[in-house]
Amino acid sequence: MSPLLILPIILPAVLAGGIILFASNALNLQRAISVLGTLALLGLAISLSQAPTQAYFLGNWPAPFGIALVLDGLSALMLLLTASLALIILIHTIRTGWDACGRHFHALYLFQLMGLNGAFLTGDAFNLFVFFEVLLIASYGLMVHGSGEARIRAGVQYVAFNLLGSTLFLFALAVIYSTTGTLNMADLAQKLPQIAANDTGLIRVAAVLLMLVFAVKAALVPLQFWLPGTYANAPGPVAALFAVMTKVGAYALIRFGTLVFPTDLPATTTLLAGLLYPAALATIAIGALGTLATRTLPRQIAFAAIGSMGTLLLTVSAFTPQATAAALYYTVHSTFAAAALFLIADVCRTRRDGLTAALYMAAAIAMAGMPPLSGFVGKLLVLDALRDDAIAWTAILLASLLTMIGFARQGSDLFWKSPSAEAPAQSKAAILLCLTALAALTIAAGPITDQLTLTAEALHQPAAYIAANHLGGPK
Amino acid sequence: MEILIASAIGTLTTCGIYLMLRARTFPVILGLSLLSYAVNLFLFISGRIKLNAPPIIGSGAYTDPLPQALVLTAIVISFGMTAVLVIMALGAYLTAGHDRIDLYADKEKAIKASARIRGHESDSRAEDQP
Known part of the structure; x- marks a missing residue:
C-alpha cells in the first residue's frame, strides 16, 4: 500500500488552496507554483506508471467500507496523459498571458487536475461522482475565465447540462446501492453476477443510466449539444485542456464496461455495447458533417473532437482486448491532436503567419488520420481491431475524408483568403510540444501498443484489480 | 409510506424535468433544484425505509447509515452547484440583457421578448420562434 497513490490528488489540492490563501495577488508566484506542481504531477505519473496494480485505503479502512484508490495500467496511462497535457497547456497559458485575463486561473487549473486525477484513480463509484463534480466545478470557473457575454452564456448552458448529468449519476x-449494497467497483464486479433474478431489471436500468452520464461527458450523440458551444467559447488553453475532459467519459465507459458490467455478466450481457455502437456511428457522422459545415475554426475543431470521440467509442463498444488497446492508443492520440488544434486556433485569433499555417496543416493531418502522424497509426489499429465490421470501416473512412476536406477548406479560407492583422507573434512552443508528442507516439508506436495491449488484457481479466482491493479483509 | 415517498419522488422529478425544458434560466435553475431534491430523497431511501431505528449496530433494529452519508455529500454538492449556476445565470443576464438559456441568435428580439414577459411568467412559446 504505497502512499504515492494519494499524492496526485492531495498535491494539486494543497497547492491550489495555497495559491488562493497566500498568492492571490502575485501572478508570478502563482505561475511558479502551478508549473512546479504540474511538473511534480508528471514525475509522479511516470513513477506510478512503473508500479504494479495496487490499492490505497484512506484512513486504512478496508474496502468496501472505506474509500479505496486503485491504480492499474489504465489509471496510470490516464494520469500520465493528463499530467503531460496539463504541463504543455500551462506553458501556452503563461507564454500567451491568458492567465492574466482574470483572477484565480492557476488555482482553478490545479483543482481541475485534482478532479481529473481523482476520477482516474478512484475505485469507488460514489467517489467517481464526487471527483466528477470537483473537475466540473473547476471547469465551470475555467470556462468563463476572462468573461465576455458569449462565454458566460455558453457557460450557463454547459453547467445546466452537466448538473442534469450529475443528477442521473x-x-x-x-x-445500484439498493440492489447490491455496495458501491466499491471491485466489490460490484464480484456481487453483480450473483444478484437475484428479479433484480436484473433494476441493474439494467442503472447500467443504462450510468452509460447516459458517461455519454454526456464523452459528448456521444444525442448528448453532444453542450460541446460545440462550450469548446468554441472557452478560452483557447481551456478548450485544449477540455480535450482530456471528454476522455474522462471514455475512461469511465471502459472501466465500467470491462469491470462492473462486462459482456459476460448475465444481467446486462451486451446491453451497453448494443447501445454504444449505433450512438458512436451517429457521433462519427455528426462530427464529420459538422467539421464540413462550420465556418469558424474553434467550432470546427469542436466537431472534429466529437467525431474522434465517435471513433473512440465505436472501438470501445467492441469490448475485445485488441479493440480496447486500439481505443487506448486513439485516446492518447486524439487528446494531443485536439489540444494542438485548439492552441493553434487560439494563436490564429490575432495573427496568421506561415509557421502557424504549417503547424495547422500538421495538426489537421493528425486529426483527420492521414500519414505520417499518429492519427494514421491510430486509425489503422482501430480498423484492424474492427476487421469484420464493414459498417464501421465505411463510417470511419468516410468520416476521415469529410474531416480532411473540412480542414483543407478552413485552412485555405483562414490562411490564404483572409487578411492577417499585424499583431505580435505569439509563442508556439506549446503547439510544437503537442506535435512532438504526436510524432513520438508514431515513432514509438510499436513499444507503446505492446504496453497498451498488456493494459487492455488486464482490463478484460480484472482479477488483479479485484485482488488489489483485499475484499476478504485487511491483509 | 412507500406510496407516499415514491409519488413524492415522481412528482418532484416530473416537475423538475418540465422546468428544465423551459428556455429561460430561472425556471431551469428551479427545475434543477427540484430534480436534486428528488434524487436526494431517492438516494436516502435506497437503504430501505425504516422507522425509529438508529444508524448504528447495537441491540435490535438498525438502519443503513451509508445512504445517509451519501445523501449528505450529494446535498452539499448540489447546493454548491446551484449557487454557482445562479451566479453564472445572473452574470449572463447582466451582460446580455436577457435570460434565455439557448444561444439565441437575434439579440434584440430576445431582449424585447424578455422585457415583455418580465413580471408575469406566462407562456412565451409564440416568441420562441425566431
Whole structure:
C-alpha cells in the first residue's frame, strides 16, 4: 500500500488552496507554483506508471467500507496523459498571458487536475461522482475565465447540462446501492453476477443510466449539444485542456464496461455495447458533417473532437482486448491532436503567419488520420481491431475524408483568403510540444501498443484489480 | 409510506424535468433544484425505509447509515452547484440583457421578448420562434 497513490490528488489540492490563501495577488508566484506542481504531477505519473496494480485505503479502512484508490495500467496511462497535457497547456497559458485575463486561473487549473486525477484513480463509484463534480466545478470557473457575454452564456448552458448529468449519476448509484449494497467497483464486479433474478431489471436500468452520464461527458450523440458551444467559447488553453475532459467519459465507459458490467455478466450481457455502437456511428457522422459545415475554426475543431470521440467509442463498444488497446492508443492520440488544434486556433485569433499555417496543416493531418502522424497509426489499429465490421470501416473512412476536406477548406479560407492583422507573434512552443508528442507516439508506436495491449488484457481479466482491493479483509 | 415517498419522488422529478425544458434560466435553475431534491430523497431511501431505528449496530433494529452519508455529500454538492449556476445565470443576464438559456441568435428580439414577459411568467412559446 504505497502512499504515492494519494499524492496526485492531495498535491494539486494543497497547492491550489495555497495559491488562493497566500498568492492571490502575485501572478508570478502563482505561475511558479502551478508549473512546479504540474511538473511534480508528471514525475509522479511516470513513477506510478512503473508500479504494479495496487490499492490505497484512506484512513486504512478496508474496502468496501472505506474509500479505496486503485491504480492499474489504465489509471496510470490516464494520469500520465493528463499530467503531460496539463504541463504543455500551462506553458501556452503563461507564454500567451491568458492567465492574466482574470483572477484565480492557476488555482482553478490545479483543482481541475485534482478532479481529473481523482476520477482516474478512484475505485469507488460514489467517489467517481464526487471527483466528477470537483473537475466540473473547476471547469465551470475555467470556462468563463476572462468573461465576455458569449462565454458566460455558453457557460450557463454547459453547467445546466452537466448538473442534469450529475443528477442521473446519483439516480444510477442509488439503484445500484439498493440492489447490491455496495458501491466499491471491485466489490460490484464480484456481487453483480450473483444478484437475484428479479433484480436484473433494476441493474439494467442503472447500467443504462450510468452509460447516459458517461455519454454526456464523452459528448456521444444525442448528448453532444453542450460541446460545440462550450469548446468554441472557452478560452483557447481551456478548450485544449477540455480535450482530456471528454476522455474522462471514455475512461469511465471502459472501466465500467470491462469491470462492473462486462459482456459476460448475465444481467446486462451486451446491453451497453448494443447501445454504444449505433450512438458512436451517429457521433462519427455528426462530427464529420459538422467539421464540413462550420465556418469558424474553434467550432470546427469542436466537431472534429466529437467525431474522434465517435471513433473512440465505436472501438470501445467492441469490448475485445485488441479493440480496447486500439481505443487506448486513439485516446492518447486524439487528446494531443485536439489540444494542438485548439492552441493553434487560439494563436490564429490575432495573427496568421506561415509557421502557424504549417503547424495547422500538421495538426489537421493528425486529426483527420492521414500519414505520417499518429492519427494514421491510430486509425489503422482501430480498423484492424474492427476487421469484420464493414459498417464501421465505411463510417470511419468516410468520416476521415469529410474531416480532411473540412480542414483543407478552413485552412485555405483562414490562411490564404483572409487578411492577417499585424499583431505580435505569439509563442508556439506549446503547439510544437503537442506535435512532438504526436510524432513520438508514431515513432514509438510499436513499444507503446505492446504496453497498451498488456493494459487492455488486464482490463478484460480484472482479477488483479479485484485482488488489489483485499475484499476478504485487511491483509 | 412507500406510496407516499415514491409519488413524492415522481412528482418532484416530473416537475423538475418540465422546468428544465423551459428556455429561460430561472425556471431551469428551479427545475434543477427540484430534480436534486428528488434524487436526494431517492438516494436516502435506497437503504430501505425504516422507522425509529438508529444508524448504528447495537441491540435490535438498525438502519443503513451509508445512504445517509451519501445523501449528505450529494446535498452539499448540489447546493454548491446551484449557487454557482445562479451566479453564472445572473452574470449572463447582466451582460446580455436577457435570460434565455439557448444561444439565441437575434439579440434584440430576445431582449424585447424578455422585457415583455418580465413580471408575469406566462407562456412565451409564440416568441420562441425566431
